[in-house]
Amino acid sequence: MGKKNNKILINIKRVIFVILGAFIVSVGLEIFLIPNNIIDGGITGISIMASYLTNLPLGVFIFVLNLPFFIMGYKQIGKTFAILTLIAVICLSISVSFLHPIPGITHDVLLATVFGGIIIGVGIGIIIRNGGSLDGTEIVAIMLDKKTAFSIGEIVMFFNLFILGGSAILFGWDRAMYSLIAYFIAFKTIDITVEGLDEAKAVFIVSDKTTEISEAIMQRLGRSLTLLDGKGAYKGEDINVIYVVVTRLEIAKLKNIVNGFDEDALITISSVEATGKKCKKRAIH
Known part of the structure; x- marks a missing residue:
């Protein structure tokens, strides 16, 4: 019973941190990036552009577009990973809808890019560190990594180049370049969050x-x-x-x-x- 109770407590802790990570990501998106027309990579970036074009809630696109990848992850990667990813996606969808009416705290594009990238990186890092994911492209990358010579990071970057290219058409090249900066900042912050400063x-x-x-x-x-x-x-x-x-x-x-x-x-x-x-x-x- 002791080991079973300990496992339950560990799983509860992981779920709590996944929820926290998703909320932190929503802050980076809604308070910093989105008000300045800067997008994140992956399915979240596609969702931001789709929401901008249709005026439909961002949370709806984040959930609907990630759902097929969640099903793929459940079948191919593992039950625990898929469940934690689903929890993260649901929490992010709810959080961005809750925070959307709140105006951004800065209209300085560079500040929004830097702080938005850091905050998103911390949130995603917390989720990954606790066994989940937040983006369908990461699930595809994990699956393709086993079948191709490309690394997970290279596959994700390949997807994101197209997504950021789309943002250039929609928001202009300067915003696309800021989005790329935010992506790299988030990427490095994820590494620090997952591995820790005392790696x-x-x-x-x-x-x-x-x-x-x-x-x-x-x-x-x-x-x-x-x-x-x-x-x-x-x-x-x-x-x-x-x-x-x-x-x-x-x-x-x-x-x-x-x-x-x-x-x-x-x-x-x-x-x-x-x-x-x-x-x-x-x-x-």
Whole structure:
């Protein structure tokens, strides 16, 4: 019963955050982007243009146009993902209708673009982080990713180029370019929201001064690390390699430490997911 109750609580938490994320997206749309004729990408962008042309409520188009993709997602991707996506779409549809009568708080197009993109990115990031989605094109991209050589991001970008091109015809090229800026800001904000500012980064350091560098990293960053034995392929000589996991915010400081001892040191950095109590105690905290 304990595990079952815990699973129920986790699912309730996910639903609450998905609803919150959808409401945050609606704020970015109705308070910042839409009053300035700036659109979002995907089905939401198509819905904004359709609402503008027909004077019908935006929420109706968001729900109706996403419905076929929801059905596809339910059959192809999974029940939990589809249900959370449906909840997000319904909440967004209701929220934009509720907020529509409220006037935008700024008519400075650049401010609206930047803050609208950030707010939308945070909202979508919260939804994705909790297992859902908010746009039918993302579902199509996930499905096509398994059948084509293109990544999910490349497929979504392909769709959005056409959608943003349509906004240029409807609202003018300057608004289309602002829409593209808002899209990129939202894209980067989604990444930060999903991964977090403290995203784990795995760092390999190859240097002749591994002893000094290792001691400095442990003292100045408070990180445990691992020393690996290696062999140079060209000369066949033995080399020492430092392996350490740090956060995104510590990368610059780590580089300064290494360069302070050896400006010719080789540093490679990659994103990783670090889990487990031992890993967290030794590498992340």
